[in-house]
Structures are given as C-alpha cells and as structure tokens.
Amino acid sequence: MALLEVSDLDAGYGDLQILEGVDLDVADGEYVTIVGPNGAGKSTVMKSIFGLTEYMGGSIVFDDSEIHGYRPEDIIQTGVGYVPQNDNVFPSLSVIENLEMGAYILDEVPEDRLATIFDRFPILAERRDQKAGTMSGGQQQMLAMGRALMLEPDLLMLDEPSAGLAPDLVEDMFDRIDEINDDGTAVLLVEQNAKEALRRCDRGYVLVQGKNRYEDSGDALLADDQVRQDFLGG
Amino acid sequence: MSTGHGRGRLSNLTPQEVVGGLLLAGIGILVLDLVRLVVTGELPLGRLWSYTWNGIVDSLYIGLAAIGLSMTYSILRFANFSHGDLVTTGAFSGWTVAYLIGGLGVADLSSRLLLRADGGAQPGSVGMDVLSAPIAILVGLVISAIVTILVALAIDRLVYRRLRDAGGIPLLIASVGVALALRYLIAFVYTTDTRIVVASPPQPELPAAIQSVVPMETINLHEATLVISALALIIGVHLLLQYTKLGKSMRAMSDNKDLALITGIPTERVIFATWVIGSGLAGVAGYLIVLDRGQITINLGWFLLLLIFAAVILGGIGSIYGALAGSLVIGLTINLSLVWIPADLNEIAAFTLMILVLIFKPDGLFSGVETA
Structure with missing residues (x-):
C-alpha cells in the first residue's frame, strides 16, 4: 500500500494548467525522485500536494485519506513535511525559533526531537540563537530540513535542496538526505541535479510538460539511453 | 544652487549619498546652533528640556499607534488608513465610560453618555483628573482598548476578511472608506464639536533627588500616566513578540506568509491576534492623547495618522522596532524644531525630515534589521 498516491492530477495557477494527469506514488520509507526539464511542473506537484495551487481534478491520497482540500496545517498533521525551494526559513527568527515554528501544531516543543535534529545538523545547535537570515545558503537549507523534520513526518518533500549550494556541499546534502531516509522517513525529491538524485534514490519519475514520461528505478533510468540523451545531457 | 560647479567633484557620489551627506551636515549645523543658543543664553535650558520632554511624550503615543499600523502592514x-479612526474610537469610547463612572451622581446621564456634547458636566466639576477620579480613568483606559478591539474585529469580519487575497490596493482603498464611515458614525453620536473633557492635570512638586537629575520642578501627572502606560505596553508587546509562541508566529508570518502556512501556523488566528494587539494599542493611544491634551475631537486620529505613517515609514515599514524609533524621531523633531520655527510649521519639519531620510535610505532607517 502506497503512503502517498497521486492519481490523474490536474493542477495549475489561475487559468494556466501545468499538470496534466500526473500519477505518482511513494511507498512507506521509499526514496523517490522527480526529474525533468525546467518548467516541467516538478515543483508544482509538491505545491499541489500541499494545496498551494489551483486544483483542477484528480486525487491525492495520503495514508489512506484523500487530502485534497485539506488546510496546510491539517496536511502537516497527517505526516507530510515540505521544504520549498526558496525562502524556506523565517529570516528574522533565530534558528531555535524556526525549529519551534516547525512544531507549532504541538502544545509543547518536543525536546527529544529537537535533540535528534541537533545531532543530525550540529551546525544548528552551534548557531542556535543566530538569525536564520544571516546564515549561509547551505545552513539555511539544513535549518529548513530541520524545521520540516520537527513533527517526525512519514514523508518529507524536498524541492531542489541542492540549488544554489557550493559544489562541495551538494554531496553533503545528498548524504544527509540518505541518512534521513535510512531512518525510515519516505523522501520525495525534486532535483535539477538529476544524475546524482537518480543514483541515490529507489525510484524516479521523469516529468515533461506536466505529464509523466518515464517511471523506473533510479538505476534503470540512469542506464536508459533515451533518458540519458534527452534529460541527463548524454 | 551651483550644481554646475559641484557636478565635477561630486560625480562619484550617488544622489542618495549627496542627500545623506546634506542631511547629516544639516543636522550637524542645527546641533551646533543649539549649543550656541544654549551657551549664549538665548535658549534657556529649561525650555530645551521641556521641548525634549514633550517630544518624548508625543513619540510615545505616536509609537503606541504606530505599532498597530506596522503590524497590519507586515x-x-x-x-x-482607518487606523487613525481606531485611535479616535478608543478616545471617545474610553472617555465616555470614564464620564459614566466618574460623573455618577454629579452630572446628567446624557451629558456623560455623549461626552459633554450639550456642554454640561464640566470636567472640573466632575473632577476628571487622575487624582480625583483614578478608578474612572483607569476603567476608561481598559474600555478604550476593549471597544476599539471589538470595532476592529467587526470591521475585519465585515470588510477586510472578504478582501484578504485581493491585494494591498483594494484593501487600502476599502480602509479609506472605513475611516470615513467610522469617523462620521462617531460624529453622528458625539457631534463634531471639539471640547475639553479632562480637568487640568495635578502638578505635584518632584522630590529633590529627581529635581537634581532633570530640570523639572513639578510633574504633570497626566503626562506621567501617559508615559508609564505607554512604556509598559511597549515593553509588553516586545516581550510578547520575542518570548511567546503567539509572538513568534506573528513574526514568522510577517517574514513569510506562505512559509507560515506550510509550517502549520494557523494564519487566521495570527491575524486575529494582530487586530487585537494593534487596535487595542491604537485605542489606548487615543485615550491617552486626550488625557494629555485635555480636549477631544473627531479628527483626533485622522490628523494623527499622517504622523503615524511618517513614523512607520521612517523606521522601515513592517518593523515595529523601526516604527518605535521612527516615532521617537518624529516626536522629537516636531518639538525641537520649535527652537527655530513657529509651532504652526512644526509638522513640516517632521515630514521634510522624513522625505530626506527616505531619499537617503528608501527602505527606512531600520529596513532589514528586524521584522514585526
């Protein structure tokens, strides 16, 4: 049984339809990547799961419930964490305040969870009281992931976490995503850095112009001549 | 102006830097002149002190109102634009209750209920000062906040909520309409007459220890009440924003509303809290202004709104700490400018300063330092 099952999803912005009949599923603990050219609608898939786009049809089932139409705070409650691509921290809040906001829907800040996140991202413990806006891009990305992990989501959605990172940090970012996945959290990843993402993931989707084009294991997609030629630069 | 000669030498400077330099030079010259006036005895030290003190008093009530305006913006x-008339709402509702309680058995119900619209219930005979009617004035203060909050929440429910996603311009225009409707609704009940509603303030002598620190022999207890209440509320807002979950979520939402939404912050609840705090402070500001000035008029808040906007914009719109700093600058400017220019023109000094600062720093003095 899939944890997340998106079927025949149509969505867009205003009158502009971006997604046309997208199907996608993520099993419990699975690591799934969406790749594709610019403007293919990769980020739109994630936004649509969170109800941030214009819904035009189809279904989004998470953990056996249809979550289309849920308010974002209810979607979080069902166990989905989301790290958008840009502006994913509160710049004038300190690191610890950003993490506290991640646990807003709980009555109290879960201290054990906070400790786990500080273990995983020691830099966040070091910079505990620093304003998020003054940190480097890589550190902000870790903070954004930490914030989304505060509620121990069953599924973590990451929108281009390696975008804008220095090349030596990209590898580190992928390692951390592996660690999160190894702990049992299912990961849905959208990436420009398609080769690295497909190498790391269990399964991948290639999205083109708002439609599913290919779907296979990451290694199989990497080995596919057509995919290599069209989407991975040979 | 001999810009023709200056252009060669100043060509490396941006217009902003030129304006900034002129602004600093102008402030420098004024400070030097101030020193000269004090040294030569043309400006008695006592008068300089009273301008400064009045500046602080003015900046505190401007600041109270500016916090709310800044919060609604961010x-x-x-x-x-209806924020000024929330200030007026607080003034009229609070003082009505103060009269209902303080004038009990002394004046007619109608004179008290309509805040002396008929000319009855003299403030002196009712004893409307902080020593004669402390409880009535305190209750009035609390009521000014409560009524203003209820009015603001009702307006939000009726008008602003329906336009929540319509963008800033439709909301702004709607708020101008709300401002007019609110003001003339108040005028309909209370008439447009300006009238004195507060008795002259008790002025006890200051203890010798304090007299040696500040050049004041007596203290105006109404001003003291204003200063203490305003400072307490400002500190309260600061503590709320920095240390409570609600305050942090308000700052988070002012940073990034979309991110707040996907983080699970219930944005409507934050908006509710924003109205409660912002309009409550505006109402109290209106009430305290009347306590300080002694008189009440339906244009109270509308006239103040320009100064509030100036303070908020000067500090960097959307930052409450910037708004408070901007209020201090505006309050001191309108009072200290009296050293050189007549009182009728003092607001010109404040707005000129605002324009010059904005040319120099278009995002305000505190832009990017701290939001909400």
Whole structure:
C-alpha cells in the first residue's frame, strides 16, 4: 500500500494548467525522485500536494485519506513535511525559533526531537540563537530540513535542496538526505541535479510538460539511453 | 544652487549619498546652533528640556499607534488608513465610560453618555483628573482598548476578511472608506464639536533627588500616566513578540506568509491576534492623547495618522522596532524644531525630515534589521 498516491492530477495557477494527469506514488520509507526539464511542473506537484495551487481534478491520497482540500496545517498533521525551494526559513527568527515554528501544531516543543535534529545538523545547535537570515545558503537549507523534520513526518518533500549550494556541499546534502531516509522517513525529491538524485534514490519519475514520461528505478533510468540523451545531457 | 560647479567633484557620489551627506551636515549645523543658543543664553535650558520632554511624550503615543499600523502592514499586507479612526474610537469610547463612572451622581446621564456634547458636566466639576477620579480613568483606559478591539474585529469580519487575497490596493482603498464611515458614525453620536473633557492635570512638586537629575520642578501627572502606560505596553508587546509562541508566529508570518502556512501556523488566528494587539494599542493611544491634551475631537486620529505613517515609514515599514524609533524621531523633531520655527510649521519639519531620510535610505532607517 502506497503512503502517498497521486492519481490523474490536474493542477495549475489561475487559468494556466501545468499538470496534466500526473500519477505518482511513494511507498512507506521509499526514496523517490522527480526529474525533468525546467518548467516541467516538478515543483508544482509538491505545491499541489500541499494545496498551494489551483486544483483542477484528480486525487491525492495520503495514508489512506484523500487530502485534497485539506488546510496546510491539517496536511502537516497527517505526516507530510515540505521544504520549498526558496525562502524556506523565517529570516528574522533565530534558528531555535524556526525549529519551534516547525512544531507549532504541538502544545509543547518536543525536546527529544529537537535533540535528534541537533545531532543530525550540529551546525544548528552551534548557531542556535543566530538569525536564520544571516546564515549561509547551505545552513539555511539544513535549518529548513530541520524545521520540516520537527513533527517526525512519514514523508518529507524536498524541492531542489541542492540549488544554489557550493559544489562541495551538494554531496553533503545528498548524504544527509540518505541518512534521513535510512531512518525510515519516505523522501520525495525534486532535483535539477538529476544524475546524482537518480543514483541515490529507489525510484524516479521523469516529468515533461506536466505529464509523466518515464517511471523506473533510479538505476534503470540512469542506464536508459533515451533518458540519458534527452534529460541527463548524454 | 551651483550644481554646475559641484557636478565635477561630486560625480562619484550617488544622489542618495549627496542627500545623506546634506542631511547629516544639516543636522550637524542645527546641533551646533543649539549649543550656541544654549551657551549664549538665548535658549534657556529649561525650555530645551521641556521641548525634549514633550517630544518624548508625543513619540510615545505616536509609537503606541504606530505599532498597530506596522503590524497590519507586515502581517495583513496593507496600509490601513482607518487606523487613525481606531485611535479616535478608543478616545471617545474610553472617555465616555470614564464620564459614566466618574460623573455618577454629579452630572446628567446624557451629558456623560455623549461626552459633554450639550456642554454640561464640566470636567472640573466632575473632577476628571487622575487624582480625583483614578478608578474612572483607569476603567476608561481598559474600555478604550476593549471597544476599539471589538470595532476592529467587526470591521475585519465585515470588510477586510472578504478582501484578504485581493491585494494591498483594494484593501487600502476599502480602509479609506472605513475611516470615513467610522469617523462620521462617531460624529453622528458625539457631534463634531471639539471640547475639553479632562480637568487640568495635578502638578505635584518632584522630590529633590529627581529635581537634581532633570530640570523639572513639578510633574504633570497626566503626562506621567501617559508615559508609564505607554512604556509598559511597549515593553509588553516586545516581550510578547520575542518570548511567546503567539509572538513568534506573528513574526514568522510577517517574514513569510506562505512559509507560515506550510509550517502549520494557523494564519487566521495570527491575524486575529494582530487586530487585537494593534487596535487595542491604537485605542489606548487615543485615550491617552486626550488625557494629555485635555480636549477631544473627531479628527483626533485622522490628523494623527499622517504622523503615524511618517513614523512607520521612517523606521522601515513592517518593523515595529523601526516604527518605535521612527516615532521617537518624529516626536522629537516636531518639538525641537520649535527652537527655530513657529509651532504652526512644526509638522513640516517632521515630514521634510522624513522625505530626506527616505531619499537617503528608501527602505527606512531600520529596513532589514528586524521584522514585526
């Protein structure tokens, strides 16, 4: 049984339809990547799961419930964490305040969870009281992931976490995503850095112009001549 | 102006830097002149002190109102032109209750209920000062906040909520309409007459220890009440924003509303809190202004709104700490400018300063330092 099952999803912005009949599923603990050219609608898939786009049809089932139409705070409650691509921290809040906001829907800040996140991202413990806006891009990305992990989501959605990172940090970012996945959290990843993402993931989707084009294991997609030629630069 | 000669030498400077330099030079010259006036005895030290003190008093009530305007801007994303009339709402509702309680058995019900619209219930005979009617004035203060909050929440429910996603301009225009409707609704009940509603303030002598520190022999207890209440509320807002979950979520939402939404922050609840705090402070500001000035008029808040906007913009719109700093600058400017120019023109000094600062720093003095 899939944890997340998106079927025949149509969505867009205003009158502009971006997604046309997208199907996608993520099993419990699975690591799934969406790749594709610019403007293919990769980020739109994630936004649509969170109800941030214009819904035009189809279904989004998470953990056996249809979550289309849920308010974002209810979607979080069902166990989905989301790290958008840009502006994913509160710049004038300190690191610890950003993490506290991640646990807003709980009555109290879960201290054990906070400790786990500080273990995983020691830099966040070091910079505990620093304003998020003054940190480097890589550190902000870790903070954004930490914030989304505060509620121990069953599924973590990451929108281009390696975008804008220095090349030596990209590898580190992928390692951390592996660690999160190894702990049992299912990961849905959208990436420009398609080769690295497909190498790391269990399964991948290639999205083109708002439609599913290919779907296979990451290694199989990497080995596919057509995919290599069209989407991975040979 | 001999810009022709200056252009060669100043060509490396941006217009902003030129304006900034002129601004600093101008302030420098004024400070030197101030020193000269004091040294030569043309400006008695006592008068300089009273200008400064009045500046602080003015900046505190401007600041109280500015916090709310800044919050609505950063969290609801629109410039609320009805904010000034929320100040007026607080003034009229609070003083009505103060009269109902303080004038009990002394004056007619109608004179008290309509805040002396008929000319009855003299403030002196009712004893409307902080020593003669402390409880009535305190209750009035609390009521000014409560009524203003209820009015603001009702307006939000009726008008602004329906336009929540319409963008800043429709909301701004709607708020101008709300401002007019609110003001003339108040005028309909209370008439447009300006009238004195507060008795002259008790002025006890200051203890010798304090007299040696500040050049004041007596203290105006109404001003003291204003200063203490305003400072307490400002500190309270600061503590709320920095240390409570609600305050942090308000700052988060003013940073990034979309991110707040996907983080699970219930944005409507934050908006509710924003109205409660912002309009409550505006109402109290209106009430305290009347306590200080002694008189009440339906244009109270509308006239103040320009100064509030100036303070908020000067500090960097959307930052409450900037708004408070901007209020201090505006309050001191309108009073200290009296050293050189007549009182009728003192607001010109404040707005000129605002324009010059904005040319120099278009995002305000505190832009990017701290939001909400």
